[in-house]
Amino acid sequence: MTLIELKQVTKEYPLKLRRGKTKKKVAVHNVSLAISKGESVALVGESGSGKSTIAKLIMRTEKLTSGLILWKGQNIHSKKVSDYSFFKNIQLVLQDSSSSLHPNMKVKEILAEPIRNFFPDEKNWQEQCMKLLHLVGLDASFLEHYSNQLSGGQKQRLCIAKALAVKPELIIFDESIASLDGESKKGIIEVLKMVQRQDGLTYLFITHDLEFTKELCDFVAVMYQGEIVEYLANWEDEQLTHPYTRILFSTMNAFIP
Numbered sequence: 342m343t344l345i346e347l348k349q350v351t352k353e354y355p356l357k358l359r360r361g362k363t364k365k366k367v368a369v370h371n372v373s374l375a376i377s378k379g380e381s382v383a384l385v386g387e388s389g390s391g392k393s394t395i396a397k398l399i400m401r402t403e404k405l406t407s408g409l410i411l412w413k414g415q416n417i418h419s420k421k422v423s424d425y426s427f428f429k430n431i432q433l434v435l436q437d438s439s440s441s442l443h444p445n446m447k448v449k450e451i452l453a454e455p456i457r458n459f460f461p462d463e464k465n466w467q468e469q470c471m472k473l474l475h476l477v478g479l480d481a482s483f484l485e486h487y488s489n490q491l492s493g494g495q496k497q498r499l500c501i502a503k504a505l506a507v508k509p510e511l512i513i514f515d516e517s518i519a520s521l522d523g524e525s526k527k528g529i530i531e532v533l534k535m536v537q538r539q540d541g542l543t544y545l546f547i548t549h550d551l552e553f554t555k556e557l558c559d560f561v562a563v564m565y566q567g568e569i570v571e572y573l574a575n576w577e578d579e580q581l582t583h584p585y586t587r588i589l590f591s592t593m594n595a596f597i598p
């Protein structure tokens with residue numbers, strides 16, 4: 342079943358020039374992409390190629406210039422899709438986790454918030470918080486910590502736990518795994534794989550890190566100058582057709598076993 346589908350999506354930003362003139366910056370051009378339930382898709386590409394803009398368009402923080410984004414066939418930019426059902430279905434984990442965590446909230450309050458919002462009948466929310474923390478490799482003692490007492494990597498894991506707390510169908514990770522250190526990254530990859538097997542979750546990873554992409558993703562979409570120039574369903578480098586993809590994959594040694 343197709344969960345989310347981008348159909349000929351284009352995003353232009355107006356750029357102000359001198360003397361009141363404006364110019365259009367095309368951040369994303371004519372992008373089509375379909376992700377089915379249970380898949381893991383990576384969106385890779387050089388800086389400025391339009392990856393985060395795709396995430397913003399899916400998360401409705403930016404408006405489309407043209408095209409359509411469908412969630413199970415329904416236009417997600419339509420006013421008919423409430424914020425509640427939208428965020429119940431799709432969660433975003435950003436690279437800069439500290440900006441999305443309230444510094445004066447305790448970890449248990451941060452995790453309880455989505456549980457209370459989306460599962461108001463849940464009586465054992467404290468137990469749920471502990472389970473989520475455990476899942477992302479943090480022990481129960483962290484429940485009483487304030488978020489500003491956590492390290493960058495711990496905050497990142499807390500943000501992943503917060504997204505998992507909602508039990509969404511799709512999680513978008515915008516450079517949020519690549520920034521973890523080696524051991525944390527391995528641990529989180531295992532957790533995400535396990536949750537995906539259990540709950541049939543779907544992931545979209547926006548990343549520069551092809552090594553972990555290889556570990557976790559079924560498909561790789563390569564962006565270059567606002568367009569998807571390559572869509573790979575396996576890791577055979579003979580299949581690479583676009584010159585940029587060949588450079589990207591060779592410099593990152595993605596095919597070294």
Ligand SMILES: Nc1ncnc2c1ncn2[C@@H]1O[C@H](COP(=O)(O)OP(=O)(O)OP(=O)(O)O)[C@@H](O)[C@H]1O
Pocket residue numbers: 354355356366367368386387388389390391392393394395
């Ligand atoms: N609000 C904006 N106004 C004007 N241009 C923008 C705006 N946001 C993004 N852009 C431009 O759109 C293009 C795509 O940006 P985007 O952030 O999507 O790239 P990216 O692939 O995610 O890059 P990175 O990997 O560095 O995060 C860039 O050229 C960027 O400068």
